[in-house]
Amino acid sequence: MRNLALAVLVFLVIGASANASSILNLPASFCPGMFPSNGLTNGMTTSFSAAGTYTGLLGIALLIVLMVFSALGIVYAFGYALNMESLKAFTRTEVPESVFNVILICLVFSGVAFAGGAIAFVANLGLVGIESISSGSAAPTIAPVPITSTRDIYIAICSSYIDHGVNVALDNLLTTSLTAFTLKSLMTFKVNMAPSWFGVSFQPFMGTMPISNLIAMQAGMFDAMVGLLIGVTFMLYLIYSIFPLFLYVGVLLRSFPWTRSAGGAFIALFISFYIIFPALLYPFSLYMQNVYAALGVSTGGPAGFSLYGMLAAAPLSGMAGDAMLAEISGFAQTVSYTAIQFLGLVIAFVVALDLMGSLGDLLGAPSLSSGAHANMLLKRVI
Amino acid sequence: MIQGIMLQTVTQFVTSPYIIWFPIVMIAALAIIGVLAMMYMLSTFAGRGDLRAWSRVKIYEILLSVVLVLLFFALAVTLFGFDFKGLFGSVGLLPTACKDASVATDLFSVAMCNLHQFNNNILTLNFMTYYAGLSATFVPSLKINGTALIEHLTLIQGIGVDDTLVPIPAFVNNFLGYLIDIMYSAYVLSQVQLLLLGASLLLFSLFMAIGLIARIFVITRSFGGSMIALGAGLGVVYPLLVCMTYGYVNVGMDYNAGIFVTSTMSLAITTLIVSMVPFFSGAVLPMGVAAFQQWLSGVLTYFGLAAAGLLFVPFLNFAIVDVFVIDFSKAIGEKVDFMKLLTNVI
Numbered sequence: 001m002r003n004l005a006l007a008v009l010v011f012l013v014i015g016a017s018a019n020a021s022s023i024l025n026l027p028a029s030f031c032p033g034m035f036p037s038n039g040l041t042n043g044m045t046t047s048f049s050a051a052g053t054y055t056g057l058l059g060i061a062l063l064i065v066l067m068v069f070s071a072l073g074i075v076y077a078f079g080y081a082l083n084m085e086s087l088k089a090f091t092r093t094e095v096p097e098s099v100f101n102v103i104l105i106c107l108v109f110s111g112v113a114f115a116g117g118a119i120a121f122v123a124n125l126g127l128v129g130i131e132s133i134s135s136g137s138a139a140p141t142i143a144p145v146p147i148t149s150t151r152d153i154y155i156a157i158c159s160s161y162i163d164h165g166v167n168v169a170l171d172n173l174l175t176t177s178l179t180a181f182t183l184k185s186l187m188t189f190k191v192n193m194a195p196s197w198f199g200v201s202f203q204p205f206m207g208t209m210p211i212s213n214l215i216a217m218q219a220g221m222f223d224a225m226v227g228l229l230i231g232v233t234f235m236l237y238l239i240y241s242i243f244p245l246f247l248y249v250g251v252l253l254r255s256f257p258w259t260r261s262a263g264g265a266f267i268a269l270f271i272s273f274y275i276i277f278p279a280l281l282y283p284f285s286l287y288m289q290n291v292y293a294a295l296g297v298s299t300g301g302p303a304g305f306s307l308y309g310m311l312a313a314a315p316l317s318g319m320a321g322d323a324m325l326a327e328i329s330g331f332a333q334t335v336s337y338t339a340i341q342f343l344g345l346v347i348a349f350v351v352a353l354d355l356m357g358s359l360g361d362l363l364g365a366p367s368l369s370s371g372a373h374a375n376m377l378l379k380r381v382i
Numbered sequence: 383m384i385q386g387i388m389l390q391t392v393t394q395f396v397t398s399p400y401i402i403w404f405p406i407v408m409i410a411a412l413a414i415i416g417v418l419a420m421m422y423m424l425s426t427f428a429g430r431g432d433l434r435a436w437s438r439v440k441i442y443e444i445l446l447s448v449v450l451v452l453l454f455f456a457l458a459v460t461l462f463g464f465d466f467k468g469l470f471g472s473v474g475l476l477p478t479a480c481k482d483a484s485v486a487t488d489l490f491s492v493a494m495c496n497l498h499q500f501n502n503n504i505l506t507l508n509f510m511t512y513y514a515g516l517s518a519t520f521v522p523s524l525k526i527n528g529t530a531l532i533e534h535l536t537l538i539q540g541i542g543v544d545d546t547l548v549p550i551p552a553f554v555n556n557f558l559g560y561l562i563d564i565m566y567s568a569y570v571l572s573q574v575q576l577l578l579l580g581a582s583l584l585l586f587s588l589f590m591a592i593g594l595i596a597r598i599f600v601i602t603r604s605f606g607g608s609m610i611a612l613g614a615g616l617g618v619v620y621p622l623l624v625c626m627t628y629g630y631v632n633v634g635m636d637y638n639a640g641i642f643v644t645s646t647m648s649l650a651i652t653t654l655i656v657s658m659v660p661f662f663s664g665a666v667l668p669m670g671v672a673a674f675q676q677w678l679s680g681v682l683t684y685f686g687l688a689a690a691g692l693l694f695v696p697f698l699n700f701a702i703v704d705v706f707v708i709d710f711s712k713a714i715g716e717k718v719d720f721m722k723l724l725t726n727v728i
Contacts, residue, residue, distance in 0.1 A: 184551070185547050227689070231694075
């Protein structure tokens with residue numbers, strides 16, 4: 001029996017030296033697989049919408065306008081041959097609309113190119129700002145990603161979220177679990193001083209309960225962070241995969257008088273959510289990781305919180321000293337970490353929705369106007 | 383016999399609506415053209431130039447309506463005859479379950495299969511989450527009873543130290559509980575979608591038939607336009623959106639389910655739990671780092687797609703259909719905002 005008890009203790013102490021955090025990360029291929037340039041990668045596909053490059057989108061959109069021009073040409077030919085003035089008048093009215101479509105497409109893609117430069121500029125501003133508020137000597141370890149295609153910006157946001165958000169939260173979740181385990185074990189530690197079962201018994205570490213509660217709350221925050229960042233990443237995946245279709249459908253529907261307003265609505269949705277929404281999220285995601293890089297915030301590792309760490313170092317003073325302060329500090333960092341991202345998400349949504357309303361007005365789509373129910377629905381969802 | 387014919391007509395109205403409403407619309411159009419032609423003749427005899435001009439304009443409008451009917455007839459034939467299964471399958475947007483030969487190739491069948499498959503995936507995920515929580519509770523706590531040990535060795539009672547090592551923190555199970563709650567709550571919306579989608583074929587048949595017939599008559603023209611917009615929105619745009627959005631979600635879920643819903647599932651869950659237990663970590667790691675990361679990636683991707691499909695996609699689909707119906711109905715008839723009620727409810 002004694003041998004068995006000793007064997008268990010030895011097993012506990014040896015095993016505690018291991019550090020499992022290095023495996024609790026998502027692989028580096030996660031984001032490139034999430035936003036494939038084309039075809040099926042990690043089960044994700046964009047081949048239906050041809051998303052990936054602005055050039056691809058531009059080509060398809062212009063092809064649709066060309067088809068509409070051809071159809072209008074045929075209608076005009078019929079009108080001329082049959083001497084039907086109404087058909088000719090219809091064609092004359094519709095040709096300028098298609099020309100407007102071409103101008104609109106050019107404006108959209110010029111805007112995209114401009115947005116790429118603007119994003120990099122804003123991101124650099126953020127980086128400089130963070131450097132100035134820190135010691136000033138910290139070199140930026142995370143440079144803004146040059147935006148040359150749609151895919152770049154989506155992958156850049158995903159990488160920020162996954163590498164600096166989800167993976168960090170998963171590491172911290174492991175640390176938190178280890179700390180919770182250590183605290184729980186300490187809390188149940190009981191000393192019995194009762195010969196013949198008459199005397200006193202006491203649990204000296206039961207006072208760590210507030211910290212234990214804090215740990216549980218912190219674990220909930222890590223869960224929320226993983227959920228939020230993963231959720232937004234997959235929302236971006238759907239926007240990336242599906243919304244280019246709205247551009248094609250929008251251009252096609254805008255070419256006919258009956259469906260012109262519906263087409264305008266689709267184009268407004270595309271511009272607001274496919275271009276502007278990620279463009280607004282990107283600086284926030286970059287700013288977040290720059291905060292961590294420039295201020296040199298360390299999230300620590302689980303070794304210090306393991307049973308081995310507790311036993312090898314100062315098990316009792318450790319919980320009351322540095323480890324506890326690190327835990328509280330880590331909690332505050334986690335909250336701010338999640339809050340900044342949430343703030344960025346809310347701002348990006350509000351701006352994108354307001355822009356969608358304005359574009360809806362501009363393109364003659366009453367459904368998207370400010371105060372319209374579709375607009376209100378999206379706002380309420382968010 | 384009449385009852386049988388009526389029943390057959392009603393069934394056909396739902397399964398192949400254009401076969402029924404196309405002749406009805408054409409008969410109505412011809413009847414009205416006949417009436418207008420008589421008015422035209424009478425106006426000639428009566429010497430009423432204004433009535434003659436009005437009749438002529440109305441006949442042109444009816445002919446235009448007939449063209450519209452022909453266009454929608456072509457759309458209906460396309461919807462029922464086109465191989466949507468092949469189309470979505472060729473671009474990798476068809477989940478494995480919908481590739482089965484028993485699933486028809488029309489738009490409605492493919493959309494129903496997609497949403498049904500997604501709901502099945504959510505139920506599986508709920509079961510998996512529950513299974514993970516259940517597995518966690520099977521990890522035993524280790525109780526060190528020093529008092530009993532001293533008593534056993536020295537025969538002195540009531541002196542010693544006790545401790546209990548609880549390897550799985552309570553928040554793990556709390557979190558899994560919240561997850562199941564959220565998923566089941568959001569699953570209701572998914573079921574509502576399934577019901578709406580199940581009715582989309584009927585809505586398409588009904589609204590389109592009413593709309594096309596009503597659009598022929600002068601006084602009900604704007605009402606007819608609204609019905610056409612509603613029929614096109616709920617009967618065509620909505621199933622198409624479901625095929626696309628849930629196609630993306632389902633295919634991703636299929637692929638990632640293959641990673642973690644396999645024979646290694648229980649092994650992987652054990653690894654995850656064990657890695658959270660400090661005194662076992664490193665000592666017992668059944669899977670390699672790369673395999674574990676791939677598994678974790680599969681799990682989080684599966685959960686992420688489930689979250690997107692439960693929370694983001696339904697609202698996106700509803701909003702897009704609403705946008706289409708509002709704008710299209712305003713262009714060809716009275717403005718219809720069917721989501722107004724739902725918006726207020728939300």
